[in-house]
Amino acid sequence: MISAQVSAENMDALRELADHLKERLERAVVVLGSVKDNKVMLIAAATKELIKEGIHAGNIVKEISGRVGGGGGGRPDMAQAGGKNPDGLPVALKEVEGIVYRQKEKNKS
Numbered sequence: 001m002i003s004a005q006v007s008a009e010n011m012d013a014l015r016e017l018a019d020h021l022k023e024r025l026e027r028a029v030v031v032l033g034s035v036k037d038n039k040v041m042l043i044a045a046a047t048k049e050l051i052k053e054g055i056h057a058g059n060i061v062k063e064i065s066g067r068v069g070g071g072g073g074g075r076p077d078m079a080q081a082g083g084k085n086p087d088g089l090p091v092a093l094k095e096v097e098g099i100v101y102r103q104k105e106k107n108k109s
Helices: 013-025 048-052 056-067 086-108
Strands: 003-004 029-036 039-046 071-074 078-083
Touching: 003 086, 013 029, 013 039, 013 078, 029 056, 029 086, 039 056, 039 086, 056 071, 056 078, 056 086
Parallel strands: 003 029
Antiparallel strands: 029 039, 039 078, 071 078
16 A cells, blocks of 8 residues: 655646556555645545455545545546645544555445
């Protein structure tokens, strides 16, 4: 699992970085956040193996986007969000591990 704040000029650059990381890893959840012009950009991606185990990038983004004063969503493999509260980004990224764990546990039930 990768959950990190990075520098990115725009959402396309953030998406490209997430895609690059996902392609290099066989089993991974990648959640990246960036702040540009006092606005937050979030991207989440999951590999096919983890999607089969119950991971859903769209649901991860939905849960953490509130922390940055925004919203978003997407597919199981890729999702994005935006927000207006850069101060919430570190908290949002810290929550990712727990969310991934809960998604996997829910899938076991």
